Amino acid sequence: MKIPRRFRALILMALPGVLILFFFDYMVMGGLVLAFKNFDYRLGIWSSPWSGIENFRFLIASRSTFFTITRNTLMYYVIFTVTGMILEISLAIAMDQLVFKRIGKVMQSIFVIPVFISFTAVQFIVYAFLSTDMGMINHLFGVSVRWYLEAKYWPVILTIVKLWSGTGYGAVLFMSVLAGIDPGLYEAAQMDGAGKWQQIWHITLPLLKPMVTIMLLLSVGGVLHSDTGLFYQVTRNSGSLYDTTQVLDSYILNAVFHNADFGFTAAASFFQSVVGTMLILLANMAVRRINPDDSLF
Numbered sequence: 663m664k665i666p667r668r669f670r671a672l673i674l675m676a677l678p679g680v681l682i683l684f685f686f687d688y689m690v691m692g693g694l695v696l697a698f699k700n701f702d703y704r705l706g707i708w709s710s711p712w713s714g715i716e717n718f719r720f721l722i723a724s725r726s727t728f729f730t731i732t733r734n735t736l737m738y739y740v741i742f743t744v745t746g747m748i749l750e751i752s753l754a755i756a757m758d759q760l761v762f763k764r765i766g767k768v769m770q771s772i773f774v775i776p777v778f779i780s781f782t783a784v785q786f787i788v789y790a791f792l793s794t795d796m797g798m799i800n801h802l803f804g805v806s807v808r809w810y811l812e813a814k815y816w817p818v819i820l821t822i823v824k825l826w827s828g829t830g831y832g833a834v835l836f837m838s839v840l841a842g843i844d845p846g847l848y849e850a851a852q853m854d855g856a857g858k859w860q861q862i863w864h865i866t867l868p869l870l871k872p873m874v875t876i877m878l879l880l881s882v883g884g885v886l887h888s889d890t891g892l893f894y895q896v897t898r899n900s901g902s903l904y905d906t907t908q909v910l911d912s913y914i915l916n917a918v919f920h921n922a923d924f925g926f927t928a929a930a931s932f933f934q935s936v937v938g939t940m941l942i943l944l945a946n947m948a949v950r951r952i953n954p955d956d957s958l959f
Contacts, residue, residue, distance in 0.1 A: 694928060696928035697717055697718070698712060699711065699925055700716070717926050717928070720926055730904075734906065734908060734909050735885075735886055736885065737817070738888060739881075742821065745821065746828060746829060746832060747878075749829045753830070753833035754835075754837045758837060773833060774830050774834055775830070776828075779827070781892055782891065784823065784827070784896060785898065788823060789898070792809035794807070794810075810897075810902065810903065813902060816897065816903050820892060823896055827892075836870060843869055851864070871956070879949065879958050880958075882941045883938040883941065883942035884938055885937070887911060887938065888910065893911065893912040894916075910934060
């Protein structure tokens with residue numbers, strides 16, 4: 663089939679993205695077979711003996727550990743999603759309501775910067791605040807808390823770091839929706855006597871609902887996936903904090919580094935993917951029944 667000349671430039675532009683998607687998302691799918699094999703380096707992936715579901719049994723064999731990491735994963739997903747969504751919407755509306763629009767554009771650029779800072783660098787910023795001897799928090803409040811040995815503080819610490827990192831970027835996404843709202847709606851509401859809060863409640867928030875629904879649906883698929891950099895690097899992988907900081911992704915990374923058991927790690931990743939796929943299908947089905955226009959498919 664001959665490709666029309668007017669489409670060739672577009673296809674060329676899309677080619678790098680398609681190749682990345684193919685090599686890093688589709689070709690690696692063959693590695694899922696490791697979840698059902700007893701991997702042997704000498705034999706390779708395809709020649710290694712089959713082990714059935716033994717790797718999955720090993721995953722849930724330690725019930726206390728499996729329960730803890732699953733609980734932490736779900737807990738942080740709920741905390742990050744709820745608090746993040748509220749702050750992102752609030753920040754987007756606040757910037758949209760600014761009288762001086764140029765200041766709003768500068769603030770957008772500033773708020774987006776943290777998302778580009780690797781958690782490898784963020785861990786040093788956090789350490790500067792929480793170090794027992796030289797930390798700013800201990801010096802400022804005159805305390806000597808050993809933050810990297812006290813697990814009870816870290817749900818709050820990780821939430822603050824996560825919100826600092828991602829709230830600005832999320833707010834910019836919501837601002838793109840706010841920019842598309844017809845100003846005539848606000849003018850009509852103003853003529854009817856509606857104040858700013860009433861306009862936000864009856865116009866802005868309802869028009870943001872489709873975007874909120876889509877973002878929630880997309881996030882449900884990664885409910886068992888967490889930001890490995892946040893939980894592994896920011897906590898400095900301190901064993902004393904595992905009770906409140908270890909999630910499935912950091913647990914898998916530790917297993918790779920310490921045991922190099924790729925069958926087990928493949929089983930854990932497969933478990934995450936299956937659960938995520940089922941949840942996103944169920945969530946989309948529920949949304950489609952309530953409001954078909956807001957569903958993904």
